[in-house]
Amino acid sequence: MVDERTETLSTLVKEISSPLIPVLDGIVVMPLIGKYDEARADDLLSRTMKNLPDYHADFLILDVIGLDDDLDAYSISLLQSLTQSTGLLGMKSAIVGISPNLSMKLIEANVNMKGLNCFSTLKHAIHFALAQEGKQIIG
Template sequence: MDRHLREIVINQSDVIVKMWLEEIETLKQANYTSNISDELFESTNEEFVGVIFESIKEQGSMKYVENFSEKIIQLGWPLSYITDGLQVFRRMTIEYILSQTEKVDSTYFSNVLTSVDKWVEPIIRQLVNEYTGNWENIVSLQRLALQELSAPLIPVLDGITIMPLVGTVDTERAKLIMENLLEGVIKHNSEVVLIDITGVPVVDTMVAHHIIQAAEAVHLIGASCILVGIRPEIAQTIVNLGIDLEKFPTKSSLQKGFLSALKYTNRKILNVEDKVEAIEKMIESLKGGDK
């Protein structure tokens, strides 16, 4: 029976494909593909239904399915496009097979359902597995990239580095901050690290505890920490919570923190005019000494 039904479907593939394409077109809005150009949508639909028929002809072969799933992922199309397409194919195929028989009993109907499910379910399983597997890999890579950007340590001068923090600091991110701080301080031979929390929306007891731990760890390897970006509301929260930040300096802005870091490293900023004037006086002094 299965072989007989498969021959009916393959021999009448043109009719079923036409029915399928018409139905899929009506689902363009529902499965979030409405923003895709008509030309690309039509060509992909034709390829999709071709993949389905090739898989039915070559039972057990999933090479067409694998290639197609990779294409859909690269295009960034939703998973609903795949699942909707296969459900429509199942329904259209069953309806067509039943329409070719004048008398349909329960046994024949059951055989049709079983046969079509036998063709379609492996394709659904393979496409969904391929799609979700690739997306999980993409999400994993994106998570790693975000982690690398979530706690950067930026060298600005010899001995001075800055770690700008943006967003919420949770336990997982706090560990990353600690690791990046310690590795960065050694890598850049830092004497002073500025931890900028201007972009941290909330500083509670847990966040402050993580920052203090990071500062203490940096101190143990011979560097100093300055906490900058203490906004008025953050300062009030810290006081109300009774958080002790006296162990390391704090500044209201990155600019003030940077000036403090210059003092820590025995540097200072001079205006160009003042520097030129000082050099001229030194030259005049040397000339006077020669006389």
């Protein structure tokens, strides 16, 4: 019974730890939270690529504010895989919430950020994504 309950809770944590959140037509946000080991990174990438087409999105915004600042190879690989995979699906990607420490880790790991849009806030990324479609929020 304990093993069954542990499995149920583990599945629940996987499902809610990095949800796909549709914020506006064509724009989906995915918060990345905590630390990613190989299994968690693989699971997230697999679930995202399976479920992302259901949203008919043109833009994926990865919010990394909740990532563990002690970034490891799995987390870096996850960021690269998510942005490259969504690009192959015809979507554009952006990253928001990169801390100074995270930026240094990405540079040290020689992560190619060329062509990837990075913003300090989610609001800026949403406005950018809308502008790419010729839209804007008037308020």
